[in-house]
Amino acid sequence: MEPGRRLQMLAEGQERTVEIEFFRKQHGRFVMKFCGIDSIEDAEKIIGAELRIPEEELPPPEEGAFYTFHLRGCRVYAVSNDPVGEEFIGEVTDVLDSGTPILKVGSGKDEMLIPFAETMVRKIDLAGRRIEVELPEGLRELNK
Numbered sequence: 714m715e716p717g718r719r720l721q722m723l724a725e726g727q728e729r730t731v732e733i734e735f736f737r738k739q740h741g742r743f744v745m746k747f748c749g750i751d752s753i754e755d756a757e758k759i760i761g762a763e764l765r766i767p768e769e770e771l772p773p774p775e776e777g778a779f780y781t782f783h784l785r786g787c788r789v790y791a792v793s794n795d796p797v798g799e800e801f802i803g804e805v806t807d808v809l810d811s812g813t814p815i816l817k818v819g820s821g822k823d824e825m826l827i828p829f830a831e832t833m834v835r836k837i838d839l840a841g842r843r844i845e846v847e848l849p850e851g852l853r854e855l856n857k
Contacts, residue, residue, distance in 0.1 A: 714745065722747075724762035731764075765808075781808040781829075783839055789818045789827070792835060792845045805844070816844070827852070 714736040722731045729809060735745040750756055774780060785807065790799045803819030814829035827846055836845040 719765075721765040722759065722762050723765065724759045767806075779837070779839060781810075781814055784816065784837075784844065785806055785836075787839070787842045787844045789816065789844045790848060791848050793847065797844070802846075827850075 714733055716733055716735055718733045719730050720733065731750075732748040736743065736745050739800055747759075750759065771780065780782070784805045787805045788804045789805060791802055792799045792831045801823045802825060803816055803823060805816050806820055806824075807817040808829070809815040809817055809826070816827045816829055818827055827848070833846050833848065834844065835847050836843075838844075
């Protein structure tokens with residue numbers, strides 16, 4: 714992120730355009746200063762704000778890669794080798810980042826958190842909006 718870049722910021726239910734004054738990575742985190750946000754009080758008002766970059770301004774992902782926001786809305790199926798075949802689990806409602814991305818699938822009491830790990834995710838078909846996973850024993854019980 715370079716100084717002068719404009720982003721959309723959603724904070725306190727209001728969306729506005731902000732401009733990056735400076736940007737750096739420090740201890741594995743990103744530190745940004747926005748033009749016009751010059752005090753602690755101003756900064757406290759944007760804690761937890763969502764920053765957005767128009768998709769058309771993103772660099773294209775490398776071959777075989779994708780942006781995690783592309784996973785939202787994909788249908789997730791548990792697949793196995795038994796005769797049952799596959800089971801629809803739900804749609805990806807969010808991708809949580811806790812070191813390893815976690816797919817949040819479904820909602821309410823039917824919500825399931827599935828680590829986005831090679832050992833579980835078998836196939837991703839973004840064009841078909843489909844993800845196939847192999848759930849390890851006990852994961853369903855952990856999600857209850």
